[in-house]
Structure formats: C-alpha cells, structure tokens
Amino acid sequence: MKRVxxxxxxxxxxxxxxxELLAGGASYLERARIVNWNVSNPPTAFLFRLEGAYERFERVLDESGMVSDSELLPITDRECYCFFEGEVSPAARSLFETFTSGSLMTVPPIECNEDGSTTYTIIGTEAEVQAAVDGVPDAVGVTVEAVGGKRVAPDSVVGRLSPRQRDAVETALELGYFDVPRNATSEDVADELGCATATAAEHLQKAESTVMWSLFES
Structure with missing residues (x-):
C-alpha cells in the first residue's frame, strides 16, 4: 500500500x-472540510464540516440552482455539519472518480483551502496511485505534498493546515512574529510572502484557530 x-x-x-465559496470564496467561513461523499450515482451528495458564521451559508444553499436538498446540523454556534446533494458537472464528477478507481481510497477529511485548492490523502497500490496522479486533467493543478508516513491520517496538526497557512506560519516563526516580545508584524510576514497584509493576517489567524481547536477537540 502507498500513502500519498x-x-x-x-x-x-x-x-x-x-x-468556490467553500474554498475561500466566503469570508464568513473559517474552515471547510469534506468528511464524506457519494458520487456513485446522481445526484451527488456531500457532508461538510464547517467552521465560522455558517448560518449565512444556509441562504446560499437555498438559492443555489445545483442543490436539490440540504440541511445544516449545528455542533456549536461556530461549527456545524452541512449535508447537501445536487447535480455537478461531468468534469467535477470525473475528478472524484479519478481517485476511487480500482483499490484506491480517499481518506477523509478533504481540506478545502482558502486559495481554492483541496488537500487530502489517497491510499492504494503504487501503480494505481501513480496512475491517478498522472490522470489529473491539465486544467487541474496537482502537487504531491507527502509520500508515506506511519499513519494514514495526517501525522500532526501541521497536516491540517493549508499549504498557504503553513507557509505563513513558517515565515512568521523565522521572522520572530511569535516571539515574546514580538519581533515582527503581520505586515513583515506579508512582505516576505508577497501578499497583502490582510491576507497574511488571515492565514495566521486561521492557522492559530486550527492549532487551538486541535488541543481541545476531544
């Protein structure tokens, strides 16, 4: 078995x-993860776990032409499960099917990153994993983040951060943003990353939230 x-x-x-709203397009959502899905037959069904002001997303579901059924299941006032099903394009369906052929399995959750990307783990034979990665369409960028490891799930809380969040945290650590007293500002981090100050601050805030929640999620 190969883990990638x-x-x-x-x-x-x-x-x-x-x-696109779930992956960075809705500022009121701090985090979105796909915890289960069914694309075997239309309509396609998804179960998300959302963090943030999720009540605002209910209107989006009600007004979406692609959603035929939906329900929000609150966990706390800032976190919920979100179920919805509906029609997706053949292209979007084929992307999911690429990683479910043969013995391949996708390990939930799938992290929806704020830059519009998704990060997740697949397992299967080396040949099938390689074929799936090679089979990603040209219109979809793909990056192999890690190969192998002792666990199937992400090895640490670092694995729960999006690539941009990890970049921001690593840069902040190098510059002294987390030192006491603080030796760098979010503007310094932004300059190093080549992005807006508000963007860098958002990456750091979301990363800090993920780390804090991981300490008490049990």
Whole structure:
C-alpha cells in the first residue's frame, strides 16, 4: 500500500460556484472540510464540516440552482455539519472518480483551502496511485505534498493546515512574529510572502484557530 497526500487546484468546470465559496470564496467561513461523499450515482451528495458564521451559508444553499436538498446540523454556534446533494458537472464528477478507481481510497477529511485548492490523502497500490496522479486533467493543478508516513491520517496538526497557512506560519516563526516580545508584524510576514497584509493576517489567524481547536477537540 502507498500513502500519498496531495493538493489539487480545480478550476473552471472542475470547481462549481458552490465549491468556490467553500474554498475561500466566503469570508464568513473559517474552515471547510469534506468528511464524506457519494458520487456513485446522481445526484451527488456531500457532508461538510464547517467552521465560522455558517448560518449565512444556509441562504446560499437555498438559492443555489445545483442543490436539490440540504440541511445544516449545528455542533456549536461556530461549527456545524452541512449535508447537501445536487447535480455537478461531468468534469467535477470525473475528478472524484479519478481517485476511487480500482483499490484506491480517499481518506477523509478533504481540506478545502482558502486559495481554492483541496488537500487530502489517497491510499492504494503504487501503480494505481501513480496512475491517478498522472490522470489529473491539465486544467487541474496537482502537487504531491507527502509520500508515506506511519499513519494514514495526517501525522500532526501541521497536516491540517493549508499549504498557504503553513507557509505563513513558517515565515512568521523565522521572522520572530511569535516571539515574546514580538519581533515582527503581520505586515513583515506579508512582505516576505508577497501578499497583502490582510491576507497574511488571515492565514495566521486561521492557522492559530486550527492549532487551538486541535488541543481541545476531544
């Protein structure tokens, strides 16, 4: 068995509008993860775990032309499960099917990153994993984040951070942003990353939230 953690960057028909909202397009959602799905037959069904002001997403589901049924299941006032089903494009469906052929399995959750990408782990034979990665369409960028490891799930809380969040945290550590007293600002981090100050601050805030929640999620 081979374990590979990958990041995909779907665009166009591979990324329906509702997905774009879940992957960084809705500022009121702090984190979105796909915890289960069924693409075997239309309509396609997804179960998400959302963090943030998720009540605002209910209106999006109600007004979406692709969603035929949906329900929010609150966990706390800032976290919920979100079920919805509906029609997706053949391109989007084929992207999921690429990683379910043969003995391949996708290990949930799938992290929806704020830059529009998704990060998750697949397991299977070396030949099937390689074929799946090679079979990703040209319109979808793919990056192999890690190969192997002792566990099937992400090995640490670092594995729960998006690639951009990890970059921001690593840069902040190098610059002294987390030192006491603080030796760098979010503006310094932004300059190093080549992004807006607000973007860098958002990456750091979301990373800090993920780390804090991981300490008490039990």
């Amino acid at each position: 953690r990958i990041t995909l960057r779907p665009r166009g028909d591979y990324a329906p509008p509702i997905y």
